[in-house]
Amino acid sequence: MVFHAILPKIAAHWIINLYRAARKLHSNAFQHYRRASAAAGSRCTIIPSAVDRTVACDFHGGLLRSTTLFPYFMLVACEGGSLLRALLLLCSFPLVWALGERADAGIRVMAFVTFFGLRPRDADLVARAILPKFYMERLNALVYDRLWLPAGRKVAVTSAPRVMAEWFLKEYMAADVVVGRELQMVKIGRGCYFTGVLYDGPGARPEVLGAVGAMADVSVVGNSNPLNHLLLVPCCKELYVVSKDSAKTDKLPRARYPKPLIFHDGRLAFLPTASATLAFFLFLPLGLILSVIRISIGIVLPYNTSFAASALFGVRFRTSGHRIIPEEAGTKSRRGVLFVCTHRTLVDPIMLTAALQKPVPAVTYSLSRISEIFAPIKTVRLTRDRDRDAKTMSRLLEQGDLAVCPEGTTCREPYLLRFSPLFAELADDMEPVALDAQVTSLYGTTASGHKWLDPVAFFANPVPAYRVEFLGPVPRDQTRAAGRAGAEVANWIQRRLGEALGFQCTGLRRQDKYMMLAGNDGVVSK
Incomplete structure (x- = not known):
């Protein structure tokens, strides 16, 4: 009787222990296959040392x-x-999906649809x-951290076209060699275009062998990438599967x-998996309708009712820290207040106006003509001539309040x-x-696309959100009235705004952004 009562408990105890051991083995970061015993399937779960060694890494699934x-x-x-x-x-x-997303046939189908007729310049951008x-x-x-960073020589292997990953791997990841599929091109007239056809061969195996030398010390692959498994097994001493x-x-x-990662471009703010892309296309017609309605609310309705109407159509708007300007500040003898704003989208001045419940003109460095026509507030274009712009801003401050975004571009x-120091040299209030x-x-921003679509794209989101926080007047001892230089005042305000938002201050300028993302200085022609 005792034996029959204890036996099930012993069996359950061993089953639970085996299950825990299997879970622990599965949860290890790597599965290690040594070259000498890879055929037998032996494995261990140590993490290798890659210091001064040659590491060949599968990009998708490894890195x-x-x-x-x-x-x-x-x-x-x-x-x-x-x-x-x-x-x-x-x-x-x-x-x-039927052919296999990581299989050679599936990759060829995606490459053809994606790249057929596409210019190399667009793909490079x-x-x-x-x-x-x-x-x-x-x-x-x-x-x-453990393999790529300490490696002496870095080789990245991708089963996608090399043009998609090479710049990132060399510029950001310091890869010595990037091995990937090549795309055929055809010259039509003065331009070149992709045909969408990949070079023959499952990833150019001779290139892999030549890239890593005679033999790589360590190779890392993803757990669902059989194509690169076949490429790296013959030319590595140790293979690790993530x-x-x-x-x-x-x-x-x-x-x-x-x-x-400071600058990037493009409209899509999400990783477009198949399901996410399907949901995006299903919502897009409704999003465009909502965008038109939301923009119309800002143009047509008065400020005291626009908050409720915008919230009814899904716009989240939060304001805080609004100081009450004394009555004597509204006298004609007093210059207006210069509101120094961070720049996130083209509708920043409009959101400031909504928070203040009164129209505030804004100066812009570059704005499309369509945006100027439909803007519900007065916009004044600056010329980038320092003296002329200073006179323009001084004249506007004599007439009342003014909004300025000293960054000159969105981030x-x-x-x-x-921050450009010009604004700090013109006002103390x-x-x-x-x-x-x-x-x-x-x-809701772009560097290489159509800028007039920026407000449309922003308000086409399911639930666009804006935060406006007033930080109070700049102390007199931090303005030019206390003998401080314009650049010093601008840097102080930049740090103050960065602390409020939790952002990091940089010394990068508008020209740096547009030269990197679009290859121009970002000026929109009239």
């Missing part, structure tokens, strides 16, 4: 936590091509200005990015660009205003 390729093809199709091309790629997804943000946010922290748990949890924090990430915008589907 990146994401093993899927479709979203990155979708980014090229949508941002480098058009919405129609993106829709065609979405329609081809069932075929890609996406690779430089758009894809790095999505790559950086999905780096595997464990692979990057586990699924590591791919889910080991996210690299922003503070440890290889380089600060999406939590950084503040260098200033008030910093911290503005921040949040979107989920479409960015």
